[in-house]
Every structure is written in C-alpha cells, then in structure tokens.
Amino acid sequence: MMSLAEGFGPTVSIRPARVEDRDALGALKLRSSLAWGDHVEALLAMPGAREVPAAHLPYVAIAELAGEIVGFVTVLPGDDAARAELEDLFIAPEAWRKGIGTRLVAEAERRAKTLGAQTLEVVAGERARPFYETSGFRFAASVQTDLASAVRLEKDLC
Incomplete structure (x- = not known):
C-alpha cells in the first residue's frame, strides 16, 4: 500500500481492488457521475453506470481515507502493448478537489x-477534460460516447 498524506488530516492510501469492493465501487461510480446533474435520466437507465465489471477488478486501484473508499481508477491494457487505457476515474463528490484524482492519475x-505501455489514453467529457490536460494529457481525437461528444486524450509515459 502506498501512503498519500499531502493535503489530508488522515492518511489516504492506495490499494488494489478486491472482489468484495465491487458493489461499493459501482455505487461510487454512479454517485460521482450523478453529482454534476448532467445526463441524470440516461445514467440511471444505464446498468454500466453503476457497475465495475468483475473482469476489470485486477486493474482497479482504490483510494481510501479513514478506511472508506473515496475514489478509484481502472487502467486496462490497450489493443497494442504500447498503449493502456485509463478506463475509469471516479472520486466521491465530498472528496473532490483534495488531490485524490491527481494521486490516482499518478497511480x-x-x-x-507496469503493463509495458508507453502511452496512456483516456476518453474525457467536457467537465473532465481540463483536469486531464492539467495532468499532462493532450488532445488526440474527438469521439462520441453513449451520452455526449467527448475527446480522446493521451499522455506519453516515457
């Protein structure tokens, strides 16, 4: 476990996900997605908005604060060995703007x-794009998601 104390009273730690975390991660994913108030009806109707696939669990890192899950990130191997996909990054709304997202991007x-990737890719909506660009990601392409137009961003890891 890597300890992360910057900006927090209690220590934030990063750990691998466990099977028993799956329901909590799904609930956090939905709560975080709904917090902006965008696409509420569509999100509530999407089963994928409230679940983390079991096959993704080996690729999930969890941020905990005082024993509570406050965020997670999923990094999947890409279609070619030189790329990896930042699939999910969700932070509990009450923990926004406390550095947890930045720490999870570093993780x-x-x-x-570790997967051998030289480039990390992420699809980001309008609200998340500035965060990723501040984290060093650059525009690669415009894309369409199930909910809205978005961008694919990438970051060189070399």
Missing part, C-alpha cells in the same frame, strides 16, 4: 508502465 501512470 494509473505507474500501472500503465
């Missing part, structure tokens, strides 16, 4: 390198 980069 995502570390995990992507």
